[in-house]
Amino acid sequence: MQPLRRSAQLYVMTVVLVAATVFGAALITAVEQNAHQGQTLIPVLVLAPIFIASVALPTRLATGVMLTANMPVLIAAYLIGGWQVAVLVAATGAVWIRSERFTQQVFNTAMWTIAAAAGGLVYQVLGGQEATSWGDDGLSPDLLIPVLVSIACVLLANALLMLGILRLAEGLGALSVWRSMVVTSAVPYLAYGTFGLLMAVLWSVGDGFAAALVLIPLLVARWAFAQYAEQRQAYEATIRSLVQAVETKDHYTRGHSERVSRASVMIARMLGMRDDRVEALRYAGILHDVGKLGVPTRVLQKTGPLSDLEYAAIQLHPVRGTEMVRGITFLEEAYAGILHHHERLDGRGYPSGLKGEEIPEFARVIAVADAFDSMTSTRSYRGARQVPEALAELQVCAGTQFDPEMVRALVQALERAPWRTVQPADIGGADVELSAGPYDHDDPTVQRPSGHDEHAATEAARAEASEERMIHKDALQRGGWV
């Protein structure tokens, strides 16, 4: 990490100093209060471990939003035992400070401390009662205003402190931070607040023991989501390497599927497709050529011109591929993409000779991605073409062979993010020699296709795909500086 600017350093120091003062004040009053009424120590002892655990283990909800239980625990703390308890609990977050990202974590701890104090004091000033005295007449509606206002204050304190640090240390615009902190996080914050309230409610009937139970469903949700994420990653890895293995076997187009998938996703994003459709399209791209396994290897590797019969065998591969993946239910829309990726807009494609809009959208996307990758990869009969050259060729064929909209989307996408030019690379692994067939049926400039070959470095593609895959969510929603 880069060293902080002087102004940012000063800012962090000031915040830490304020937090330390607040902590000192809380400690002194808490000790007094505990001596008199004995209601401070136990909430701190119960809530501090929960707080530390929630700092250490953020919960990732299924939707990809990170949920840290820090704020709810702090809100619960002042509802249960007053602002002093909240401040003491917040300060225990310091236990989790590690040497990497040290400054951030120190700042976060200070920020939580101040936010907790702000919420707790506002609650007290507005006449909010501590949960230990709720039991007799239940949750009184009079508490609603203090609870809501104090939660808003926690949010506000958090947002303002973050605003400062992100502006000074990372140069983010105040407006964008404000928007992401306050506007988009207001609802989650209210949910957090409710959660804190629930812990307080349970405390009022069953002490800390009951309050701690609230965490179990959340921990279980977190565990299940982790299982899901792990399984998903395994799924990705499996499908990719199995498809690669299949490619290796037939001596053709190593890495082609990966890149077609990547280009298809670029086009789809440019078209503004829904996320789940992009996802299905990504898999359709990976799987679009699996049907080639049904084409006899002899035909795939043949160097001379193909007989009609052999050409017919090649034309069957989209059908075979679709047959194979038909059992995978979440790919339903992808079937059509795989089946029709060799159709042409003018109706001269295969297997069904569909025209124009009759061709499913997925198929029109894959057709362009497929041809593009084919042209920009090295062939034995020619070197890899440059990207602009390939795009020009696609534009020539747009309207007759390809959907102009898809071609345009690809051109636009490549203006934003350059295509990684693929170098021929030696692929280890299976003990099969890569043999070079002369022509590629995906190459639009080749009239009578008869063979396949391709060399590619797949690592780059794989890395990029995994970046895409990462559920990227605004760090600000975690309520801390990361």
Next chain:
Amino acid sequence: MRRTWTEEFAGGSVIVIAGGLLFAVAGIAATAVTGLLQPNIAIAFGVLIAVGELARVNLPGDRSAAPLGAAAGLAYALVGEFRTPEALISTTYGVMQVVAVTTVAILVGTLPHVAVGQAPRLESLARRILIAGFAAALFRPLYTSGTLDSIANGGWRLPALMLVVVLITGVVDGLLAALARSGRERIPFLAAGRDEFRALLGIGSAIGATGVLIALATEVMGYWALPVFAVPLLVAQFSFRRYAAIRGTYLQTIRALARVTEVGGYTESGHSQRVARLSVAVGRELGLSEAAIVDLEYAALMHDIGQLSLTDPIPGGATVMVSPEEQRRIAQLGAEVIRQTGVMDRVATIVDCQAEPYRRPGQPFDAGVPIASRIIRAANAYDDLVGGSMDSERRVAALERLRLGVAYEYDPQVVDVLTRAVERTMLVGT
């Protein structure tokens, strides 16, 4: 998926269903006689149970569950004080009313599923009724008799007691589930129990905690406690559903990709699926754990993937016909392909070892060969000999050949179980 009556009532399921039915009838009859006490509370919980039943999910391992419904049932059994808008009241209803309300709510919540042709397993419904009744039987007499006032008064004692009730209930639920599953899928009871308890550890603890939380919070929040505490459980349920979905997709995809050998003309059509089905049946009966069964299924589906690396397909794809060296080479090539995924090392090992004979002459039994490999070896040999044929003479001849190979080629225990599994399908098939 349609289930036949024999599947529905197989083995232990019938006991669980009968128990649930008995409970349900007794509960409704008793409640009809005494009348519904504190009907508003009953209706509130009934609605939550029904909603939970409506939001039923399939958890990993083909477990039909209604986490929210189960938690609401538990909560209804455990409610003590309840704050209605008017006053704080002590609940007075008994075990039979809990059973009756749960039963009716579950039936109501199930109706829409039945209407669209997705009836849940009777056994899982019966279990939810039994569980709510069981928890009520532990807790309600203690509470309504006033015994709790002296032993669990104040602070952490009441929640702790509820937690104990929930734990015992959980154990009973696990046993019931194991009883039903062991009968349905022919798994030894102990193995089924181990699987069920492992599955319960996750969602079960969330269900139990939510039940206790709702029951406790009604004292302060009244009716609000029901929807509010349902939310975290629904979040958990949602995560579980996605987990189950991705597992399902994974299996479908492996099935699809495993067909490359068939599409490529290396093996007979349907071979990998049949070997997988037979292997799983054998593995279950041998008591393999759920995780091991998943590995076994994947390995069985992909056991021939090494053939893709052969220059010339084996005639008919039957590896049982080629030399042991060739078999080993195919196994190794396949394992290598699978190992490259980086996440299926156990599966790769199973595929790798499938060509190992059970025992070599003059040498001791090699314990290093996974049981899954021995299962696949036998199932593959059987299917290579029989194929998709339903001809019973061919089957008997194939089984005969496996038996002859028991001394060295095949694991005798595996062949025994496999023979039984095949004979069962012969009775059904003919």
